[in-house]
Amino acid sequence: MSTLHMDLSRRINETSKQIEFSGVIGVKAGDVLIHSSAHGYSNRSDEMMNTTETRFGIASGCKLFTAIAICQLIQKGKLKFNSQLKDCLSIVFPDFHQNVTIHHLLTHTSGIPDYFDENVMADFEELWQKNPMYHIKRLKDFLPMFQNDMMMFEPGERFHYNNAGYILLGLIVEELTGLEFSEYIDNNIFLPCEMRDSGYFSMDKLPKKTALGYIDDENGTWRTNVYSLPIKGGADGGAYITASDMFRFWEGLFSNQLLNQEYTNLLLKPHISTKDEGEYYGYGVWINKKNDEIFKYHLMGYDPGVSFNSAVYPANRIKTVITSNESMGPYDITCAIEKEL
Template sequence: MSTINMDLSRLIEETSKEIEFSGVIGVKTGDDLIYSSGHGYSNRSDEIMNTAETRFGIASGCKLFTAIAICQLIQEGKLRFDSKLKDCLPIVFPDFHQNVTIHHLLTHTSGIPDYFDEEVMEDFEELWQKNPMYHIKRLKDFLPMFQDDVMMFEPGERFHYNNAGYIVLGLIVEEKTGLEFSEYIDKNIFLPCGMKDSGYFSMDKLPKNTALGYIDQENGTWRTNVYSLPIKGGADGGAYITIKDMFKLWEGLFSNQLLNKEYTNLLLEPHIAAEDEGKFYGYGIWIRKKNDAIFKYHLMGYDPGVSFNSAVYPANRLKTVIISNESMGPYDITCAIEKEL
């Protein structure tokens, strides 16, 4: 093992211990796995440990899957980036702007109302007081939460992270293919990449080796997140994956296995500047620049009892996957790795 790899491993171990990390961490240089570790319990009650085989929810980390699906349909000629929402779905959105396009939805610039606006609401669990989470099984089940609300701003005016926009994109995938969204992703993304352990699983029938998400209370007690999230994930988040499968996804994307070179490049292009300096958004993916060069392509996901961070650092030929079954942790480990880079 090289000195750099040893230093990186030591740094990850120290940080994981310091923050009492629960989850899994994987680091690859090129095709070589240089670091892998599991921490904490996937099931606290039965004291089952997290391992490289454990499946974890990744929340918004799977917006990339939705963006890839849309780009596949555009590549096939079934849609265009400038296709208007009103021409793609038979669903009526009474107060949505007529000029909202696929590009706007992909880049969080549509201005449509969001069912969970992260700048206004802090607690994702508030949503399920009026709309029981066990009723949210299909993408159409999200519609009553935003369909009749008014626009936040004019399409294309600015970047504003929007979960509902990705629900709408998922509905477009269903409309254009005749498949349920999760079925389309299974067949056209997970299967071609060999991601055999990944899927949009229902929380009331999770497969074996799936970590339960944990919410720690201030008084030292804890509970699982089973009543905190939709019963089944949708086009804006909620798939379950393993670290091995996440590496396969990155490899499938960057080798033009999922999209041809033209559309892979379009997906990875920094289309819009986001909130922070040097931070951009492509299609379903965050992009960080340093000195006008791409420092990393990355995905993030946060839900009650779920935290996820995965990145590709082109100049360093490095890929990282960090997933937790608690509400925090991957960000701290990512920062420690980047300090070493």
């Protein structure tokens, strides 16, 4: 093992102890797994430990799956990036702009209203006071939360992170294929990549080896996140994966198993600059540049009791997967890794 790899492992171990990390950390250099560790409990009540094969929720980390599904349909000629929303869905949105396109939805530049606007609402749990989370089982169940609201801005005007846009992309997948969204992803992403332990699981019937998500309150008590999230994840977030499945996903994507080279390039192209310097958004993926070169492609996901970070560093040929069943941790581990890179 090289000095860099040893230093990486040492720093990861130090940081995970320091922050009392709960979850799984995996790092690959090329095809070689150079770090794999599991920390904390998957079930605190029964003191069951996380293992490297535990499944974790990844929140918004799975927006990339939705973007790939849309690009697959475009590659097959069933859709175009400049197709307008009104021509793709038979659902009426009375106050949406006529010019909202697939490209706008993929890049968070559509200006449509969001059901959870992170600039307005700090607490995701507030959503379920009016719309009980146990009713949110299919993508169409999200519609009453934004369908009749007004536009935020003109399509294409700026980047503004938007969950509802990805719900609409998932509904388009359903309308064009006749499959439930999660079934399409199972067949067309998880299966080709041999992601056998991944899926969109319902929180009231989680499969074995799945970590429960935990919310730590300021007074030192804790609770699970079962009342804090939609009962089943969808096109904007909520899939469950294992670290090894996530590595298989990245390998499948970069070896053109999911899209041909042309559409893989389009997916990973920096389409829009976000508010942060050097940060861009592709289709479903964040992209950071340093000195005009791509430093990393990465995914992030944060929900109550869920946090996730996974990145590909092309120049270093390093891939990372950091899953957690607490609301924070992966960001600190990522920063520790990047200090060594």
